[in-house]
Amino acid sequence: MELQVFFDKAIYSAEAIKKAAYRFIDKFSAVISENGTSYSCFIKFPDKSTDAQAARLVDEFKKEVLDQDLRESIKRETEGVRNLILAHTFSKAGLIKDE
């Protein structure tokens, strides 16, 4: 069974869609391509899948894309402070020595 899902390029990044698809790698395969103003996600389910199972998984996949989008926002905003905290953490651990 195969299905196609579209995501608006103005809203979602390819990275978010790829990461979401990776999380479903045990349940379906996905081919992502660019298609004008949207990303197209071509989803192929295992042969034995029912319509209901496929619909549920597509629904979960869409929610996961939203979650990945949120993760991107967090990462963008916190990257600087994350690096600062990590540097601060290990500066006193005695693990990094001056050359």
Next chain:
Amino acid sequence: MSKFQPIEFYKNKTHSYELLPLRFEALDDQSYVVTNMAGEYLTLPRDKLSKLVKHQLTSSDPDYINLRARHFLVDDKTSIAKDLLAIKLRTKYSNLSEFTGLHIFVVSLRCEHSCPYCQVSRASDDKVAFDMSKEVADKSLDLALKAPAQNIKIEFQGGEPLLNFPLIKYIVERAESLRGTKNIGYVIATNLALINDQVLEFCKQHKIQISTSLDGPKDLHNHNRPRKGSNSYEKAIEGIASTRRYLGKYSVSALMTTTKASLGRVKEIIDEYVEREFGGIFLRPLSPYGFALKTKTYAAYDAEKWHEFFVEGLEYIIELNRRGKEFREFYAATILSKMLTSTEPGYVDLMSPAGIGIGAVVYNYDGKVFASDESRMLAEMGENKFQIGHVLKDTYEQIFLSDALLDPIEESFAYSVPMCTDCAFESYCGADPVFHYGIYKDFVGRKPDSEFCNRNMKIFKYLIKRMEEDSFVKQLFTDWAQPNA
């Protein structure tokens, strides 16, 4: 002027805050688990999480103060949050600079048991072929004492290590004479069938702890652990009693292995541990290595069945505690330490960077050095991927800077592994390149397919849900998280 600021002072009037690094996972249909860099967690509804990230949360929101207190956001009242996070994170990783704490000496591969799931033992009388020599023991000890850790543990394993007791004596006495200022703890991992007064007297003299196997009630234990005379259980029980008489009640601990025959009997297994006056049990699944794979024992139950077994056991233990019987489940306790404190328990399977070589190292009977106990089990199946050197041929530097050790540690580091990098449970979990290589021939594996990932994710979510819904469980788990409290 009042000694304290009024409550209005702590309210964020401008609604402006800065997000601190955080990760999240869905806990169920309604709520999400959010964790900060140090692994502290909160649960939130999805819409609240979205509001937080979009800076729409106001300080009057009931979750706002919690989010600020747990370092998920900073505002003009909390300038110290970044420093506190750094301190907590540094504490978590402080073990790394100590390097290898556990040194496992396989003094003999021989064993008088013939357990079908055992990865390594040989039912042989050939001492030359399967016992560690003094030369290998000397070199192994030299390597162990080179570890930078001030406190190290030497664990004697087998086979059945008591079949080569003279070498254990030799190693302990030599270690005591060479240890300098290091503190060394000793453990003998034995089935206790061969324990006697002479061994116990020596253990008493050198404060040696005993770790044994107890798979459950008599019929189950003897079914899992066949030996001549079919009396493995009786030997273990007698051994536990005599060890306690000589060394004290807390000198002996026991480990169980879950086989297909154990499924459905978790309460009886726990009852056996309670009856034997152990303070807890480590409910652990079979490892996919060695004879367990060869004899199909490993394939006898899947991750789903294991989870049912684990949850039934944990619920039973919670009930025992509710009725006033103090008793712990040690796998949950290890995870809870990571969830609720800044300490790192150092359990090799749940470490990232991976605990191989860093947390533990194995000196095999034949001089080969392996990155972990599981690594040598894999080697017994002909896969030497994790042999990191040889005590008679390689120096300390050659062994611990070998590509065989550093490549899997680097490649499996969860911070940079697909899916793990975004996972809210990353700081509770581990990299375990040996497990993934054993099953998938790849240090990382694809996490959606990974049994290790599925098994642990389910347990993390389960522990959090139980704490959220039951205040007794929350208090109990908080106690378990602090092993020395």
